[in-house]
Amino acid sequence: MGTKQQWDSAVDIYNEGMGEEGDKLNNNLIHPTIRKILGNISNKTILDSGCGSGYFSAEIAKNAKSVIGTDFSGKFIELCQRKYKYIQNLKFQMLDVTEQMPFNTETFDIVISKMVLQYVKDILVFAQEAHRVLKSQGHLIIAIDHPFNTQFYFAQKLTGSNNPKYQTLSHYFDSSAQTKLSLWDKVELTWYPKKIEDYLSPFILNGFCLNSIKEIEEEKQNTLIPRILILDFLK
Numbered sequence: 162m163g164t165k166q167q168w169d170s171a172v173d174i175y176n177e178g179m180g181e182e183g184d185k186l187n188n189n190l191i192h193p194t195i196r197k198i199l200g201n202i203s204n205k206t207i208l209d210s211g212c213g214s215g216y217f218s219a220e221i222a223k224n225a226k227s228v229i230g231t232d233f234s235g236k237f238i239e240l241c242q243r244k245y246k247y248i249q250n251l252k253f254q255m256l257d258v259t260e261q262m263p264f265n266t267e268t269f270d271i272v273i274s275k276m277v278l279q280y281v282k283d284i285l286v287f288a289q290e291a292h293r294v295l296k297s298q299g300h301l302i303i304a305i306d307h308p309f310n311t312q313f314y315f316a317q318k319l320t321g322s323n324n325p326k327y328q329t330l331s332h333y334f335d336s337s338a339q340t341k342l343s344l345w346d347k348v349e350l351t352w353y354p355k356k357i358e359d360y361l362s363p364f365i366l367n368g369f370c371l372n373s374i375k376e377i378e379e380e381k382q383n384t385l386i387p388r389i390l391i392l393d394f395l396k
């Protein structure tokens with residue numbers, strides 16, 4: 162099954178699991194940092210790229226000037242359009258992040274990509290397009306699984322205290338596709354491991370400056386592990 166079909170098949174599970182507020186991982190680890198970077202968004206035009214079930218797009222639309230949520234899954238977009246048709250300043254449309262965006266140059270104040278790019282093999286077009294559609298001084302905010310997460314579990318495995326629930330990658334430099342039971346152990350999803358360099362270089366090469374970086378830890382088995390990486394780029 163291709164990644165698009167995998168995500169199409171996960172729409173109901175994702176929508177139910179996230180609800181209208183997000184799961185624990187999002188609420189405890191991801192949203193507080195993103196909200197802090199966003200600051201006051203009352204006059205901001207925002208693109209939520211890879212919006213999934215749309216709950217976060219809808220939440221930020223409450224305070225933003227306008228929000229567009231995009232996703233390559235037509236099923237997610239149909240769901241979002243149905244759920245949030247009453248919100249005037251929020252629109253959704255189908256879009257693959259590996260393709261050119263149908264938006265004019267310098268349209269958005271902020272582009273958000275929350276927990277998407279680990280599932281995308283090549284993020285170069287996204288880096289180019291995000292830069293093009295952002296206004297000068299615009300922010301690109303990216304949240305992804307921390308690339309070191311799998312290395313922690315691999316190290317644990319080596320010491321004999323393996324937790325079979327977690328994916329281990331024996332080689333930090335191995336970028337081959339991996340498939341793992343995800344979304345609360347309900348759906349097989351393919352992800353493309355990337356090094357920190359792979360997440361930074363395409364954006365810096367395309368003219369972004371790294372404004373801030375946040376490594377968010379999670380406590381597992383009495384140990385703090387690197388769980389989420391948040392990158393805030395400035396055009």
Ligand SMILES: C[S@@+](CC[C@H](N)C(=O)[O-])C[C@H]1O[C@@H](n2cnc3c(N)ncnc32)[C@H](O)[C@@H]1O
Nearest residue numbers: 168211212213232233234257258275276277280
């Ligand atoms: C983990 S979900 C995150 C959804 C949302 N950003 C959130 O935080 O709830 C990943 C999303 O990325 C989307 N996605 C994966 N690959 C994509 C691609 N190439 N283009 C656009 N969307 C993609 C999936 O359909 C899914 O909605």
